[in-house]
Amino acid sequence: MVRSRASERERNESxxxxxxxxxxxxxxxxxxxxxxxxxxxxxxMREPRNQSVAxxxxxxxxxxxxxxxxxxxxGMITPCWAPPDGIDEWTAPDVTGLVAAFAxxxxxxxxxxxxxxxxxxxxxxxxxxxxxGQAEPGGRDAAGRARAQHVRAWLGCxxxxxxxxxxxxxxxxxxxxxxxxAARLETPRRIKLPASWAAANxxxxxxxxxxxxxxxxxxxxxxxxxxxxxxxGQGEGxxxxxxxxxxxxxxxxxxxxxxxxxxxxxxxxVVEGLLSTAASEDRRLGMTAVAVARRWLLxxxxxxxxxxxxxxxxxxxxxxxxxxxxxxxxxxxWPRRVLGISxxxxxxxxxxxxxxxxxxxxxxxxxxxxxxxxxxxxxVWGLFGATAAIVRVRSPGxxxxxxxLREAELTRYLVERSDFLAERWVLxxxxxxxxxxxxxxxxxxxxxxxxxxxxAPARRPAPTRVRVWAPGSRPEWQTAILRAGAAxxxxxxxxxxxxxxxxxVTEFLLGDAHFPGPAPAGHPDGWDAYRAVFRExxxxxxxxxxAVRLPWGYGAEQTALDMxxxxxxxxxxxxxxxxxxxxxxxxxxxxPMLAGDRRRRYLAVDLRAxxxxxxxxxxxxxxxxxxxxxRAPVPVWIVxxxxxxxxxxxxxxxxxxxxxxFPGQFPWMAGDRPDRTPFVAGAGLEYSPALTALIGRPGVx
Numbered sequence: 001m002v003r004s005r006a007s008e009r010e011r012n013e014s015x016x017x018x019x020x021x022x023x024x025x026x027x028x029x030x031x032x033x034x035x036x037x038x039x040x041x042x043x044x045m046r047e048p049r050n051q052s053v054a055x056x057x058x059x060x061x062x063x064x065x066x067x068x069x070x071x072x073x074x075g076m077i078t079p080c081w082a083p084p085d086g087i088d089e090w091t092a093p094d095v096t097g098l099v100a101a102f103a104x105x106x107x108x109x110x111x112x113x114x115x116x117x118x119x120x121x122x123x124x125x126x127x128x129x130x131x132x133g134q135a136e137p138g139g140r141d142a143a144g145r146a147r148a149q150h151v152r153a154w155l156g157c158x159x160x161x162x163x164x165x166x167x168x169x170x171x172x173x174x175x176x177x178x179x180x181x182a183a184r185l186e187t188p189r190r191i192k193l194p195a196s197w198a199a200a201n202x203x204x205x206x207x208x209x210x211x212x213x214x215x216x217x218x219x220x221x222x223x224x225x226x227x228x229x230x231x232x233g234q235g236e237g238x239x240x241x242x243x244x245x246x247x248x249x250x251x252x253x254x255x256x257x258x259x260x261x262x263x264x265x266x267x268x269x270v271v272e273g274l275l276s277t278a279a280s281e282d283r284r285l286g287m288t289a290v291a292v293a294r295r296w297l298l299x300x301x302x303x304x305x306x307x308x309x310x311x312x313x314x315x316x317x318x319x320x321x322x323x324x325x326x327x328x329x330x331x332x333x334w335p336r337r338v339l340g341i342s343x344x345x346x347x348x349x350x351x352x353x354x355x356x357x358x359x360x361x362x363x364x365x366x367x368x369x370x371x372x373x374x375x376x377x378x379x380v381w382g383l384f385g386a387t388a389a390i391v392r393v394r395s396p397g398x399x400x401x402x403x404x405l406r407e408a409e410l411t412r413y414l415v416e417r418s419d420f421l422a423e424r425w426v427l428x429x430x431x432x433x434x435x436x437x438x439x440x441x442x443x444x445x446x447x448x449x450x451x452x453x454x455x456a457p458a459r460r461p462a463p464t465r466v467r468v469w470a471p472g473s474r475p476e477w478q479t480a481i482l483r484a485g486a487a488x489x490x491x492x493x494x495x496x497x498x499x500x501x502x503x504x505v506t507e508f509l510l511g512d513a514h515f516p517g518p519a520p521a522g523h524p525d526g527w528d529a530y531r532a533v534f535r536e537x538x539x540x541x542x543x544x545x546x547a548v549r550l551p552w553g554y555g556a557e558q559t560a561l562d563m564x565x566x567x568x569x570x571x572x573x574x575x576x577x578x579x580x581x582x583x584x585x586x587x588x589x590x591x592p593m594l595a596g597d598r599r600r601r602y603l604a605v606d607l608r609a610x611x612x613x614x615x616x617x618x619x620x621x622x623x624x625x626x627x628x629x630x631r632a633p634v635p636v637w638i639v640x641x642x643x644x645x646x647x648x649x650x651x652x653x654x655x656x657x658x659x660x661x662f663p664g665q666f667p668w669m670a671g672d673r674p675d676r677t678p679f680v681a682g683a684g685l686e687y688s689p690a691l692t693a694l695i696g697r698p699g700v701x
Contacts, residue, residue: 010311013262014303016117021300022088024271025293033279037290038087041203042066045081060200061233062334063208064291065298066091069335069362077335077361081203087290088297090329092423093338093388099425101440102433107426109411109419112305130168130260143253149244150257150323155264157330158299159292161215161237162187162222166273167264174269181273185292187214187222189285204287209233211288212332229633231372231601233332239373239631245323246375246654254319255310258303265300295330302326305420309413316405317413324378325410328385329420333372337364339441340387342407346642347395348431349661355438363441367658367665370466373635375654376647384411389425391437465670469594470604470639471586471627473620477540477694479582482623484537484548485685486585487530489562490569494520498554506546509534523572533581543690551686558684561588568631570652576629583626587633589683595634603627604637604669607646608660615649628655639666 026032045066060067060079068082068091082091099106130151155164162184166177188210197206213225213235225235249257277289306326310319339362343352349367357363364383371379380403384390390411398404411426429437474482492501508515509531519526534546541547565588569580595601605624607615615621627636629652638657640646647657658666687695 011117012115012304012307013117013259014300014307015115017262017265018088018115018297018300018304019117020266021271021297022115024268025275025297033275034290034293035087037278037286038294041287041290042083042085045083045203060334061205061209061230061332062336063205063212063233063295063332064203065295065330065332067334067336068093071362079334087294088301090298090386090421091336092421093336095338095389095425097443098339098389098427098437098440101436102427102429105427105429105433107415107428109414109421109424109426110417111422112301112418112420115304130264143250146244146247146249147253147257147260149240150249150254151261151264153241153245153327154258154261154299154303156212156237156241157327158265158296159270160212162211163270163292165216166270167267174272177267177269178273178276181270182277185211185273185277185289186285187211188288189282191224201284204284204291207284207288208291209332211292213237226633231635232334234372236373236631236633238331239635241327242324242373242375242378243653245327246320246377249319249323251310251314251319254323255307258307258310262300262303262307265296299330302329302420305418308418312413312417314409316402316409318406320377321381321406321410324375324381325385326420328378328382331382333382333386335361337383337387338362339389339391340364340384341391341393342384342404342411343393344395344397344401344404345659345661347397348393348434349665351431351434353662353665355434356442357434357438360441367661368668370668371635371637371656374656376656377654379656386421388421388423389427391427391429393429393431393434395431466602466668468602468604468637468669470606471623473618474623476619479619479622480533480537480540481548481687481691481695482585482589483533483578483581486581486588487533488548488550488685489588490520490566490581490584491530492550492554492559493563493566496559498550498552502546502549505534505549510538510546520566521569521572523577524574525572525577529577533578537691541688541691541694543688545688545690547688547691549686549688551684554684568633570629570631573652576652579622579626580629581626582622583630583632586623586626587630591633592683602635602637603632604639604658605655606639607644608639608641612649625651628653639669 025034062079064083066081066083068080069077070080071077082093084091130148152164155167158164159167163181166180166184169177169180171177171180188207191210193201193206197209200206209230210225212233213230215223215237217223225237229235274289274293278286278293280286280289303326306322309322309326314322339357341352341357341363343349345366352358352365353367358365358368364387366380366383369379369383371382374382384407390407392398392404392408392411398408414424415426488501488505491504492498495501495504504515507513509527515527519530523529534548537547565584568587569584570576605628607624610621615625628638636655638646638651638655640657640659642659642661644659658669660666
């Protein structure tokens with residue numbers, strides 16, 4: 001049982017901050033520039049002429065958290081606007097037909113009590129508590145660092161990274177903070193959008209996608225997200241949020257992080273900058289401020305629920321489950337599912353696959369749910385975080401599944417104690433009810449609107465041929481080449497001189513000279529690990545001269561690419577360097593050519609034919625192990641057979657896991673056969689004649 005040490009007398013800081021923010025945005029409910037601008041935007045969204053939302057983009061996001069989905073007569077779904085009345089409310093899909101059909105099995109969750117906490121000023125310790133945790137990168141205060149990263153995640157979710165920096169600013173000048181807030185809200189407005197984004201910006205949606213993904217680089221310059229890397233409104237920065245929220249943390253630490261984040265949000269100067277921007281004559285700029293106010297309010301609602309839940313006792317639910325459940329209600333995801341199905345896969349999945357629920361874009365099932373940057377924990381709770389109806393399909397094995405027990409306990413809490421959604425239903429059904437559930441769900445098909453253009457691109461109701469590339473095993477000579485090439489580049493990021501790097505490898509790593517300095521990033525395996533990498537390749541290739549070297553003229557542009565990839569390496573851990581280097585060079589040299597047209601948007605490590613003992617030591621699987629270690633530029637999934645239980649294998653992180661329970665379960669994962677992908681020699685590297693001969697030798701592959 002997981003318990004919290006929270007005092008019953010402690011007030012809910014998130015609730016207090018919600019009360020403070022709601023009052024600061026308008027002196028009275030429905031009055032003030034933000035409330036008036038929201039009402040105007042909401043009513044415009046609801047106009048029939050704005051309900052045909054068809055964009056020439058691959059990823060439709062929902063930065064307003066106000067989109068719905070229209071089901072056409074052809075069974076396809078397209079986005080539409082479905083904003084709620086209040087700026088601080090979630091969109092509520094209509095599930096009355098579903099509830100009526102299963103009235104005896106339906107339980108309504110208990111809406112969260114209205115915020116009544118009286119806010120105070122920002123306690124002086126809020127900033128210092130955050131900064132103390134942030135300053136500890138190692139193990140001296142691991143819990144403090146985890147709390148700090150939770151704070152960053154919630155602040156970023158509420159207002160985006162740029163305004164988060166203002167909330168965390170130590171500048172005591174309110175005028176400067178208000179001006180900084182207004183300037184950062186305006187930053188996306190000054191950026192020329194990609195052509196594919198311009199048509200999808202009627203309500204500043206793409207400006208919001210930028211605002212919630214842009215960040216300040218360490219050198220103070222703005223770091224712009226790659227348009228192709230923003231998946232359903234989430235760029236790579238969201239991966240860091242999901243990673244930290246999915247790590248083990250105590251209930252007390254989780255609660256304290258929320259309380260610190262809530263106190264940090266009480267910055268009157270930031271609200272002043274928001275209000276002045278909301279009143280701007282630039283309509284799209286004003287919309288941006290209103291959307292930020294909405295997401296800030298909704299974030300505090302979810303935080304208030306989570307802060308209360310973190311003060312309870314739990315038997316099966318872990319703190320990270322609570323955090324990811326609440327965070328999922330705030331991600332800019334579309335389509336936002338109406339129905340989520342909790343079930344024991346071995347008992348129910350085959351039967352589910354025979355229904356239209358399996359291919360419905362309004363129904364959340366783990367086997368057909370495509371995550372963006374979520375972890376496995378985040379992906380699972382994404383099935384339920386914002387769904388209006390949760391169906392628990394009871395079966396003989398339901399109570400024997402750890403995940404089903406967590407889902408049952410959390411949904412029971414929603415019914416008996418509190419839910420941040422104003423209206424949500426939990427239904428307990430039997431497997432024999434799946435046919436009736438399918439019929440009720442399929443009956444809700446709207447006629448296509450007469451004003452919809454006939455050639456508008458429609459979204460399929462289920463994942464359709466998502467581009468996934470799963471690398472196969474590599475011969476040992478290939479992994480040795482990739483590893484040495486990466487090691488050479490990493491050393492050059494330290495020395496910043498190609499000739500010096502080559503001489504260093506020759507004299508210190510291939511020769512007998514000893515270098516006393518620390519290895520790159522202070523890796524605990526030291527220079528001995530790098531020495532082993534180069535000597536293994538040298539022994540494999542033969543010849544007198546070094547097997548791999550940087551060419552003359554290896555300049556600043558190449559070094560910048562190497563440095564960018566170096567930042568994707570994991571925090572140094574004993575024994576992880578070899579696999580990480582193989583993944584480094586693959587992503588640096590091969591992946592840009594494989595994914596150059598952006599069609600292959602995911603990587604997958606397919607373990608269905610791999611045994612655990614092979615995974616732990618087989619050199620031919622070094623690339624796969626490395627891909628699950630580094631921060632790849634695209635999401636990396638795991639595919640397994642039922643019963644493999646790879647979540648118990650020595651795999652770093654919490655990558656999404658797709659489990660195959662019957663053949664052909666994942667036809668939507670479209671990818672190339674690994675044996676059709678040739679080995680690509682390292683870009684910008686020189687190989688010795690002996691190694692070149694080895695690569696070209698017939699039969700060596």
